[in-house]
Amino acid sequence: MPQRIETLVMHDSSTPVLGDMEKGGSVVLTSVDRLVAAARSNSLWPLTFGLACCAIEMMSTVASRFDLARFGSEAFRATPRQADVMIIAGRLSKKMAPVLRQIYDQMPEPKWVISMGACASSGGVYNNYAIVQGADQVVPVDVYVPGCPPSPDALIFAVMKLQEKLRTRKVTSISQIGLSELLLPREKDEEVLA
Amino acid sequence: MSVEFFRDIAKPVVSGFGITARRLKHRKVTVMYPEVKREQYPRTRWRHVLKRYDNGLEKCIGCSLCAGACPARCIYVEAAENTDEERYSAGERYAVRYEINMIRCIFCGYCQDACPTGAIVLQKDFELADYKRESFIYTKERLLEPLPQVV
Numbered sequence: 001m002p003q004r005i006e007t008l009v010m011h012d013s014s015t016p017v018l019g020d021m022e023k024g025g026s027v028v029l030t031s032v033d034r035l036v037a038a039a040r041s042n043s044l045w046p047l048t049f050g051l052a053c054c055a056i057e058m059m060s061t062v063a064s065r066f067d068l069a070r071f072g073s074e075a076f077r078a079t080p081r082q083a084d085v086m087i088i089a090g091r092l093s094k095k096m097a098p099v100l101r102q103i104y105d106q107m108p109e110p111k112w113v114i115s116m117g118a119c120a121s122s123g124g125v126y127n128n129y130a131i132v133q134g135a136d137q138v139v140p141v142d143v144y145v146p147g148c149p150p151s152p153d154a155l156i157f158a159v160m161k162l163q164e165k166l167r168t169r170k171v172t173s174i175s176q177i178g179l180s181e182l183l184l185p186r187e188k189d190e191e192v193l194a
Numbered sequence: 195m196s197v198e199f200f201r202d203i204a205k206p207v208v209s210g211f212g213i214t215a216r217r218l219k220h221r222k223v224t225v226m227y228p229e230v231k232r233e234q235y236p237r238t239r240w241r242h243v244l245k246r247y248d249n250g251l252e253k254c255i256g257c258s259l260c261a262g263a264c265p266a267r268c269i270y271v272e273a274a275e276n277t278d279e280e281r282y283s284a285g286e287r288y289a290v291r292y293e294i295n296m297i298r299c300i301f302c303g304y305c306q307d308a309c310p311t312g313a314i315v316l317q318k319d320f321e322l323a324d325y326k327r328e329s330f331i332y333t334k335e336r337l338l339e340p341l342p343q344v345v
Contacts, residue, residue, distance in 0.1 A: 070226075121327070122295070145323045146330060148300035158323035
């Protein structure tokens with residue numbers, strides 16, 4: 001049976017937390033936390049999910065005048081397998097909702113969602129039977145951007161808000177950095193906890 | 195080193211980089227957004243502000259015309275009577291509650307056009323993105339201009 005590493009314990013409210021010094025984590029993993037956050041927040045690859053007119057502003061955000069590449073997000077991917085953040089740009093119809101959910105499910109963890117514009121965030125003026133009243137009914141949304149459509153600067157501000165969220169949030173469980181499979185087999189864990 | 199080499203390889207490479215070199219002389223178009231904010235156009239419409247008169251009274255008289263004009267139905271106004279003891283606005287009534295659902299608003303500016311007293315004005319603050327849906331309900335406290343400083 002492999003020796004249990006003290007700082008890597010499964011997370012519940014009473015046990016020490018990975019990388020959280022106040023709860024008994026280690027110094028090394030605190031730095032890893034910061035490194036992971038820096039790496040993630042500076043290479044957010046968006047998924048092109050233009051559904052309507054907001055997509056035009058999204059395109060102009062990546063173009064040379066506003067240049068989202070300055071934030072490490074220039075690589076817009078047409079496949080969910082290579083994307084980190086889904087920018088839902090435009091009104092989400094009820095017919096499109098299952099497609100959106102499927103594409104969200106195909107994105108690898110960790111993943112984030114920016115809901116761009118009034119229609120994606122709340123339905124906007126389209127309070128009718130055809131439009132989903134807020135994309136958060138289908139996928140969890142991290143940042144909402146109001147506007148019809150939001151200007152490129154407003155979208156860049158939202159990307160910055162998302163980066164800020166990634167930097168301030170602690171990596172609280174091992175599974176979030178993908179070490180759990182390597183270091184802690186599930187059944188061994190239950191033995192220790194029992 | 196033949197004619198074919200210059201024609202097929204060297205010349206296209208040189209002329210290709212020539213385009214790049216000419217581009218280097220052009221003016222930089224990128225707006226370095228968080229540090230430098232571009233000048234907004236004169237009629238840009240973003241975040242609403244509820245205005246006051248110079249004496250501190252609110253301009254809004256709670257008539258709900260803005261709510262009626264709103265195509266997205268994102269404004270809610272609840273009015274009450276002014277009394278001589280408690281006077282908030284210049285008219286007979288004032289808005290007790292004035293809420294805008296900023297995430298449903300499409301910033302069309304119809305509320306500004308409809309307002310008879312010029313109380314609601316769409317200004318140019320576009321940095322409105324946030325994490326929670328609840329935080330987009332802008333209450334009267336958030337929309338109202340601060341009281342003018344008494345000199």
